[in-house]
Amino acid sequence: MKSEIVENRDSSPAELFTASEVARFCHVDLKTIHNWVEKGEIRHFRTPGRHLRFRRLDILDFLHKYGYPVPESLRGGKPKVAVLDADPGVFAAVRRALGRRFEVIAFADPFEALIGIGTARPDALVLDLALAGVDPLRFVERLKTIDATAPIRLIVYSSQEQLRREALDAGASDFVPKGEVALLRESIERWTGIDRG
Numbered sequence: 001m002k003s004e005i006v007e008n009r010d011s012s013p014a015e016l017f018t019a020s021e022v023a024r025f026c027h028v029d030l031k032t033i034h035n036w037v038e039k040g041e042i043r044h045f046r047t048p049g050r051h052l053r054f055r056r057l058d059i060l061d062f063l064h065k066y067g068y069p070v071p072e073s074l075r076g077g078k079p080k081v082a083v084l085d086a087d088p089g090v091f092a093a094v095r096r097a098l099g100r101r102f103e104v105i106a107f108a109d110p111f112e113a114l115i116g117i118g119t120a121r122p123d124a125l126v127l128d129l130a131l132a133g134v135d136p137l138r139f140v141e142r143l144k145t146i147d148a149t150a151p152i153r154l155i156v157y158s159s160q161e162q163l164r165r166e167a168l169d170a171g172a173s174d175f176v177p178k179g180e181v182a183l184l185r186e187s188i189e190r191w192t193g194i195d196r197g
Contacts, residue, residue: 019052022059025071036062043151057123057151060193070193078103079123079192084113085157086132090178094126094157097181101194110134117149123192124153126184129160129167137163137170144171153191157184 019033036042043058056074063070081102083094091106098104105120107113110131129136143149156167159178167175174187
C-alpha cells in the first residue's frame with residue numbers, strides 16, 4: 001500500500017501559541033505561565049529572540065493534566081492522523097471512521113512512516129504492534145524521545161492485547177483493541193482535543 005493523503009480543505013487550528021494566549025486559556029496572569037515554564041510543568045520552546053512558544057498538543061496535555069477545559073480555539077480545524085498498518089483493509093476502516101473530522105494519511109511501512117511523519121507532522125499516529133522489520137515497542141519509545149515527534153499522540157491499535165502495558169510504558173497515549181473503530185475515534189478525539197464531551 002502506497003502512502004495516501006486525504007486532502008484537507010478546512011482551516012487547521014493554530015499550531016503555536018504565545019505565553020499570553022496560554023495565560024488566557026488557563027485564566028492566569030503571564031507571571032504564572034513563566035513560573036510553570038521554570039518548574040517544567042508545561043512543554044515549550046524559545047524562539048531565536050527568546051520568546052516563549054507553546055505547541056497546541058503540549059497545551060492540550062497541560063490542560064488535560066490539570067483539569068482545565070479545552071478552549072474552542074484549540075478544537076477547530078481537522079487534526080492530522082497518520083495510520084501505520086500493513087493491512088489496507090484496516091486503513092480503509094479507520095479512514096471511514098475518521099474521515100469527517102480528521103485529515104488521514106496512510107503508511108504501510110514503518111521506515112516510510114518515519115520519514116513521512118517528520119514531514120506531515122500529524123497530531124496522532126495510529127499504529128499496529130505487528131510492524132515488519134522493527135521492534136514495535138522500541139519504535140514507540142524512540143518516537144517519544146525525538147523532539148520532532150515527541151508531541152505526536154501514539155495510539156496503539158492492535159490485537160496484541162498482552163502488550164498493552166508495555167506499549168503504554170513505552171510512551172503510547174492509549175491502546176485500543178483492533179476492530180474497535182468507534183473506541184479508536186473517541187480516543188483520537190480526546191487526545192487531539194476535539195472531543196466535545
